[in-house]
Amino acid sequence: MKRRNPKRPGFRRNRSPLRWLLHHAQNAVAALGRLVRHPLATLMTASVIGIALALPSGLYLLIDNVRTLTGNWDGGSSISLFLAQDLDDREAEYVRKTIAARPDVAEARLITREEALTEFRQRSGFAEALDLLDHNPLPAVVVVRPSASATSAAATERLAQALQGYREIDQVRVDLQWVRRLEAITHTLERGVYLLAGLLSAAVLLIVGNTIRLEIQNRQGEIEVVKLVGGTDAFIRRPFLYEGFWYGLLGALIALLLVTGGLALMQAPVRRLAGLYQSAFRLDLLTAEAVAAVLVGGPLLGLAGAWLAVARHLSRIQPE
Amino acid sequence: MIRFDNVAKRYPTGREGLAGVSLEVAPGELVFVTGHSGAGKSTLLKLIGLLERATRGQIWVNGRNLNRLSERNIPYHRREVGMIFQDHRLLHDRTVFDNVALPLVVAGMGHQEIQRRVRAALDKVNLLGKERSLPIALSGGEQQRVGIARALVSKPPVLLADEPTGNLDPELSREIMDLFLQFSQVGVTILIATHDIELISRLGRRIVQLREGRLQHDSGLAQ
Ligand SMILES: Nc1ncnc2c1ncn2[C@@H]1O[C@H](COP(=O)(O)OP(=O)(O)OP(=O)(O)O)[C@@H](O)[C@H]1O
Ligand SMILES: [Mg+2]
Numbered sequence: 001m002k003r004r005n006p007k008r009p010g011f012r013r014n015r016s017p018l019r020w021l022l023h024h025a026q027n028a029v030a031a032l033g034r035l036v037r038h039p040l041a042t043l044m045t046a047s048v049i050g051i052a053l054a055l056p057s058g059l060y061l062l063i064d065n066v067r068t069l070t071g072n073w074d075g076g077s078s079i080s081l082f083l084a085q086d087l088d089d090r091e092a093e094y095v096r097k098t099i100a101a102r103p104d105v106a107e108a109r110l111i112t113r114e115e116a117l118t119e120f121r122q123r124s125g126f127a128e129a130l131d132l133l134d135h136n137p138l139p140a141v142v143v144v145r146p147s148a149s150a151t152s153a154a155a156t157e158r159l160a161q162a163l164q165g166y167r168e169i170d171q172v173r174v175d176l177q178w179v180r181r182l183e184a185i186t187h188t189l190e191r192g193v194y195l196l197a198g199l200l201s202a203a204v205l206l207i208v209g210n211t212i213r214l215e216i217q218n219r220q221g222e223i224e225v226v227k228l229v230g231g232t233d234a235f236i237r238r239p240f241l242y243e244g245f246w247y248g249l250l251g252a253l254i255a256l257l258l259v260t261g262g263l264a265l266m267q268a269p270v271r272r273l274a275g276l277y278q279s280a281f282r283l284d285l286l287t288a289e290a291v292a293a294v295l296v297g298g299p300l301l302g303l304a305g306a307w308l309a310v311a312r313h314l315s316r317i318q319p320e
Numbered sequence: 321m322i323r324f325d326n327v328a329k330r331y332p333t334g335r336e337g338l339a340g341v342s343l344e345v346a347p348g349e350l351v352f353v354t355g356h357s358g359a360g361k362s363t364l365l366k367l368i369g370l371l372e373r374a375t376r377g378q379i380w381v382n383g384r385n386l387n388r389l390s391e392r393n394i395p396y397h398r399r400e401v402g403m404i405f406q407d408h409r410l411l412h413d414r415t416v417f418d419n420v421a422l423p424l425v426v427a428g429m430g431h432q433e434i435q436r437r438v439r440a441a442l443d444k445v446n447l448l449g450k451e452r453s454l455p456i457a458l459s460g461g462e463q464q465r466v467g468i469a470r471a472l473v474s475k476p477p478v479l480l481a482d483e484p485t486g487n488l489d490p491e492l493s494r495e496i497m498d499l500f501l502q503f504s505q506v507g508v509t510i511l512i513a514t515h516d517i518e519l520i521s522r523l524g525r526r527i528v529q530l531r532e533g534r535l536q537h538d539s540g541l542a543q
Contacts, residue, residue, distance in 0.1 A: 023428060226370075
């Protein structure tokens, strides 16, 4: 018998790039077709993914809005400067002007000693007591509103420190407490959203992984036959990966729909609320980056989930 | 074309499927493998198609040592070995055409080439009219012919058939065997496991008889 050289070269793997692309396109369309053939089941799976993706995106949007809100708050973090007692009104006005000219100051308003006294008389109940004094004990006050770039707690603190340096200023008082609290709250919430996003991403991975696992089980016979006639692992994997991809993309679209819908529902009450505070505040829509993140992240998660299922279960299926 | 060198297969259960078989099959030869139930016929064929790996000895198929073939290369090896089973192993939700086309699709062949080759294969097994049918709508003999068409559509140099006539009446069995004789005439190397001694003894081809995993008789050596 004639036997060929045992060290025969490798197998031929002829496949033109064009045909390969076509094969992928066919796979993608076929996978979508399989999902469309069971619209209810597909919609249910995709909706679960959509909700899982919508939760962190929606919360992130909310926090983003809160942050803009704190940034825009008129006089949010004002600084009160108590001027030295010996300054007269003209000198006080001069100090006000100098401070108002600083780039990190949006507005500086002067309350003269006279005005301070009048206000104090009206507000406190000590009018008679004040009359006993032979001179006005109150200093002039300059109320400073930091410019937009200096509204954070740290920047306001820096501004206050700089103002402390003026000889004409006796005392600087900053009320930062609530700004700090708000900042801390948004930070905490932000961390929470990231955590939630991580957990829900894992959930999406598991949902898609489990769906694909069932799909692999349903098509076990087919997989065996394909292996029998020489289908490579990549060939067998591909349809399942595309299904995962589609689930992820559908889920992402549903998530965007949910967030946008939720936002639309919130818009009217928020505007009414803002109106009560004489504010023109409106909820911001999802930024282009956030939309892109959901549209890319969803399919990637779907793909990853499918990959997990395929890696775990395909090799176990062998023809016999 | 196929060479077994002292090959043994011990299953994980401890059962010996084959216990040291040496065998050579020349290109274009048609060999019948017989023996009692449990003699190791199916095991022998599975080792050639790499459905199982040998636990001892060397196997060469089409010039390649199967022991040295990596898992990654198994699919490419199977494209050179057409396999036919008693239970057909067809996809019941696909048409006859799609079933037969599967090996070509898997190999990434172009659409028109697939059309041409599937038609040719179905023509050979006399099923051209049934392209659009589902396998369930066919008789057992027809289903077996679909399986045969699928095995030969990619023109593999080696064809393995495990009891291809197991469920068929004598006349249909005879028809199927005639098909294999035809393929053997065009140079395909064929191994057929069967119980049907009466049918094959009339054909005058080489018969390899197994018994408890060993070669009991080889009519090819006797000549
Ligand atoms: N997957 C397996 N796991 C464990 N033992 C097996 C397996 N397959 C076969 N065997 C054992 O190996 C021996 C040979 O089996 P094989 O299937 O090759 O026999 P056969 O000649 O094809 O028999 P039959 O005519 O019944 O098909 C038997 O003892 C069988 O029990
Ligand atoms: Mg058997």
